[in-house]
Each structure stands twice: as structure tokens, then as C-alpha cells.
Amino acid sequence: VAHKVAVVVFDGLAPFELGIVIEVFGLPRDDLVVPWWYEVAVCAERIRPLAAVGGFTIVPAHGLSEVAHADTVIVPAWPRSLEPVPPKVVAALRAAHTAGARLVSICSGAFVLAATGLLDGRRAATHWRYASALRGLYPAVRVDEKVLYVDDGDILTSAGSAAGLDPCLHIVRCDHGAEVANHLARRLVIAPHRAGDQAQFIERPVVDAHDQRLRQAMDWALSHIAEPITLTEFAHRAFMSPRTLTRRFGEAVREPPIAWLMRQRVDASLPLLENSDLGIEQIARAVGFSTAAGYRKYFRRHLSRSPTGYRQTYRAPGAAGLRGISIMTG
């Protein structure tokens, strides 16, 4: 049984964001060992040629009726952010949500979700360029322009453009586990996982000498993740003083060095929880925590549940019904 993904597009659609969805969910993935995969339907209010940004047209294959049958509905962009969203689209989204579908927006797609009222009182992400407009139009939505995406369980919203990849991979991770998501990421040739709370802003987008040394030290840390690493040693590997490393790290990663490392350790433990029978104690040690208690603590901080709880979620193979594991509520 395929999991149906309906993508809602409009005249003036954004081909890049649409392409992300197709790439992650819409292609056959014979190399992945999964009980089920996704089936994408590109939907629009009316089936007619739609202009895409960049000077070409796309003809959607489906009308809005597909939205009603979808397990997941994705709105990759909304080209006219300040104009009202077509009532039929709003109705279709509301109906899908009531029927239990997971709603996802990328970039300005958040305007469409907000128009349904379902975002009221919830935290939501969008492209930083649209944040103030979204806030102005829908004051009840708690817009957070600083994060890559927000997983609020049944509704996910995400930042702009390339950041659309992150929630999509996150969904794959929730549905199929970290191992599968990592495989897919490798196929797409992108970083395996960026957490939702990672910042949208990278202060130094240009790869300069600092970034190079930082990256080098991070690579080193990741390949020695099982060993105890102190800030001093970390800094040494980056050819900086601890003080400077902390500073550079804050600018580039928006997170202190050791905090980042702890998160990497939790990430590294996920495949072990899923695919091994190692005890929590052993897994903790395998990814560099000195004690299982510390591991549990960091785990809960980032994933809002215990390692054992996480393992049980993915234990039963094909545990498909699970929707929206909330890793970022509150």
C-alpha cells in the first residue's frame, strides 16, 4: 500500500520547491528496503497549463480531489503571498487534515496552511523573507523565522528553497527510520540530517579560511565521535584557541561546539537503536557518552522521548500508521 502524497501547485509555481518534493517522494527507490514508499500526485484547482517561475509551463495531472485521499499534503509555495488563497484549496486542505492527513508547507506555502486557520496558535516556519508578511496577515500564527522547519506533529512548516529538503527528509526519517533517510540522503548527495531547530542564517556563506578549519575539526570530531572530546582538543584540531572556536562556531553553526557534538552523538545513535540489539549502555558508549544517564538526557532533550521509546517506534517493521512524531513541540 503506497502512501499518497498530494502536492498542491498554483499558477506561478516554484519549480525548485516542487522538484524537491518529487525528488524525495516521487521517484521509485528500488535501492531502499522499505515496506512501502510514496506516490506523488501533483494537484491544482483546475487541470490546465500553469506557469512556472523561470518561463515554462507545467500541466498538473490531478485536480483537488486527490488531496482528499492523500496521507500527506504538501504545499511547496504560494506565489501571491498577500492575496487570498482560493476557498476550494482551503476547503480541500481542511478536509484532508480532518481525515488525518499530514500537512506540509515549504517556503511561502505556509501562507496557504495559515489560511486554513489550522496554524493558529501554533509555531510555524517560513522563508525569512516572508516572515513579517505572514505575521502581519495571520497574527495568531507564531512565526519563527529562525529555524529550518517546525514539526508540530500533524503539521510541518519549513523555511525557503533548499531548506525544503530538510522537512522532507525528516518525514522519511519519521516514517522509515534514520537508516533509510540516510541512504536516501546519500543518493541525493546531501547532508544526512539537519535538525529543524538549526538556524536559517549562516553568517558566513562563503567558505573562507575559518570555515575550512572549522569543517576540518568537525569532520575530525565526527570520525572520533566514540572518544571523549574536550573543547580544548576540539579547538586544537581547528588550530584555534578554545575561545575563538566557541566564537566561530556560534557564528557558523549557531550552536556552541560541545552542544553540537552532543547532538551529533545522539544522531549517530539512531541507527544503532533501530538496527541493533545493543543495550542502551553500550550504544551510549559507542557514540561517545561516558554514561547512559547522560545519553538519555541529551536524547530526550532533542527527540522528546527516551531511547527505548524511540527504538520501540521503529521496532515493529512497517509501523506505518504513525504520523507526525513531534520532535519540536514546546
Next chain:
DNA sequence: TCAGCAAGCCGCCAAT
């Protein structure tokens, strides 16, 4: 649960 110790983090400032 608590005390005490070690480490990380970050504002501040002096030195380069």
C-alpha cells in the same frame, strides 16, 4: 537529594 568539583560557555578587555 545534595555537595563539590570539573568543564563549558560567554561577556569583557587587553594585546596584537
Next chain:
DNA sequence: ATATTGGCGGCTTGCT
């Protein structure tokens, strides 16, 4: 003069 660095001290956090 301005920017970057890195050391100091105080506060917080985690571990025993």
C-alpha cells in the same frame, strides 16, 4: 584607527 584574537572570571551545567 579598526578588527581579530585569546585569556580571565563568573555563571551555569553535568557528573560523581
